[in-house]
Amino acid sequence: MDEELEIELEQNGSVCTIYLHGVLDYTTTDIFLKELEKIGKNTKLVILNFNRMVFIDSTGTGNIINLIHTAKAQKFHIKLEGLHEDFHKLFVTLGVYQIIESLLEAGD
Amino acid sequence: MFHHEKGHTNENTELDKTLVREIKLARNIQMKLLNGDKPQLKNGTVSGISIPARRIGGDYFDFYQLPDGKLRIIIGDVMGKGIPAAMLMILTRGAFRSAAEKASGPAEILTIMNHAIYDDLRSLGSFVTVLCADWDPERKELSYASAGHCLPLVIRSEECFLNIPHAGGVMLGGIPDVVYKQSAVYLDGEDVLFFYTDGITEAQNQSGDMYRLTRLQQVLLENAHLDVKTLEEAVEQSVIEFTRGLPQKDDITMVTMKVNRVNAQADCCDSPLT
Numbered sequence: 001m002d003e004e005l006e007i008e009l010e011q012n013g014s015v016c017t018i019y020l021h022g023v024l025d026y027t028t029t030d031i032f033l034k035e036l037e038k039i040g041k042n043t044k045l046v047i048l049n050f051n052r053m054v055f056i057d058s059t060g061t062g063n064i065i066n067l068i069h070t071a072k073a074q075k076f077h078i079k080l081e082g083l084h085e086d087f088h089k090l091f092v093t094l095g096v097y098q099i100i101e102s103l104l105e106a107g108d
Numbered sequence: 109m110f111h112h113e114k115g116h117t118n119e120n121t122e123l124d125k126t127l128v129r130e131i132k133l134a135r136n137i138q139m140k141l142l143n144g145d146k147p148q149l150k151n152g153t154v155s156g157i158s159i160p161a162r163r164i165g166g167d168y169f170d171f172y173q174l175p176d177g178k179l180r181i182i183i184g185d186v187m188g189k190g191i192p193a194a195m196l197m198i199l200t201r202g203a204f205r206s207a208a209e210k211a212s213g214p215a216e217i218l219t220i221m222n223h224a225i226y227d228d229l230r231s232l233g234s235f236v237t238v239l240c241a242d243w244d245p246e247r248k249e250l251s252y253a254s255a256g257h258c259l260p261l262v263i264r265s266e267e268c269f270l271n272i273p274h275a276g277g278v279m280l281g282g283i284p285d286v287v288y289k290q291s292a293v294y295l296d297g298e299d300v301l302f303f304y305t306d307g308i309t310e311a312q313n314q315s316g317d318m319y320r321l322t323r324l325q326q327v328l329l330e331n332a333h334l335d336v337k338t339l340e341e342a343v344e345q346s347v348i349e350f351t352r353g354l355p356q357k358d359d360i361t362m363v364t365m366k367v368n369r370v371n372a373q374a375d376c377c378d379s380p381l382t
Contacts, residue, residue: 059188093276
C-alpha cells in the first residue's frame with residue numbers, strides 16, 4: 001500500500017495551488033500541515049488539486065475542513081479540483097461542499 | 109551515568125505498564141458502553157457490533173427506546189483514531205443521550221447534537237459523522253437524518269436493495285447552527301436494515317484494494333435469511349477473508365435490524381439501554 005504523501009505547492013501571485021500526491025491520512029497529516037505554512041500571506045485563493053491523491057481518511061478530511069475554516073477567518077477562498085468520483089462522493093456525503101458554500105461563498 | 113540511564117529506563121518501563129493498564133481499562137469502558145443490552149423488539153430483532161482497528165476506537169452506535177414504542181438508533185464515526193477518537197466518541201454519546209430524550213425526530217436530534225458539541229469539535233479541529241433513525245413499528249416507518257454519514261442499506265426479500273430517499277446533511281462540527289432535514293421510508297415485513305461505518309467498505313487487502321460497497325451488498329443478499337447476529341458475523345468474516353487478517357486502519361461498526369411480518373413493536377421503557 002502506498003503510504004506516502006508528496007505535495008507540490010505553486011504560488012502564482014495571490015493564487016496558491018497545492019498538488020496532493022498519494023495518501024492523506026493520519027500518518028501523513030503532519031506533512032500536509034507543514035506544507036500549509038508555506039501559503040503566501042497575500043493569498044486570495046487556495047486550489048487543492050486531488051488528481052493524484054489515492055486515499056483520504058477522516059483525519060485527512062478533517063485537515064481540509066480546518067483549512068476551510070481558516071480560509072473564512074483569514075478571508076481567502078478555497079477551490080477543490082481534480083477529485084476522482086469516489087472522493088467527490090465522499091465529500092458530498094460528508095457535506096464538505098456545503099461547508100465551503102456556507103462559510104466561503106454565502107454573501108459573495 | 110549508567111545508574112542514571114538505568115533509572116530512566118525503569119521509569120519508562122513503569123510508565124509503559126501504567127499506560128498499557130489505563131488503555132486496557134479505557135477499552136473495557138468503551139466495550140461496556142458499546143456492547144450493553146440490546147433493545148428487545150416484539151416481532152423483530154436488532155443487533156450491533158463495533159470492532160476497533162486499535163485497542164479502542166472512535167466508532168459509535170447506540171439505541172434509545174421511546175415510551176411510545178419507537179426505537180431510536182444512531183451510528184457514528186469520529187474523526188481520527190485511537191484514544192483521541194474514543195474521547196470524542198464519549199462526547200458524542202452524551203450529546204445523543206441528552207438529545208434523544210427531548211427531540212421529536214432524527215433531524216431535530218442532529219440539530220441539537222451539532223449545537224451542543226460544535227464549539228468543542230471546532231476547537232479540537234475535529235468532526236463526527238452520524239446517522240440517526242427512528243423506527244416506528246406501528247406505522248412500519250423508518251425516519252432518518254444524516255450528518256455526513258452514509259445511508260443505511262435496506263435489503264428487501266433476499267433479492268434486492270430498496271432505494272431509499274436521500275437525507276444528506278453536513279457532518280457534526282462542520283457548520284454552526286445548521287438545521288438538519290429527515291426522510292422516511294416504509295418497510296415491508298422481513299426487510300433487513302443495515303447501518304454501517306466506512307471501516308467496512310474501506311477495509312483494504314495487501315494489494316491496497318478496498319472491500320467496497322458491492323462486496324458488502326453481495327454478502328448481505330447472500331445472508332439476509334440469517335438472524336441479525338449471524339448476519340453481522342457473516343459480514344465480519346467476509347471482511348476478514350478479504351483482508352486476510354491485515355491490520356486495518358479504521359474501525360468497523362454495524363447495526364442490523366430485522367422486521368418480522370407480524371406487528372413489530374419495541375418493548376417500552378423510559379431509560380437508555382446500554
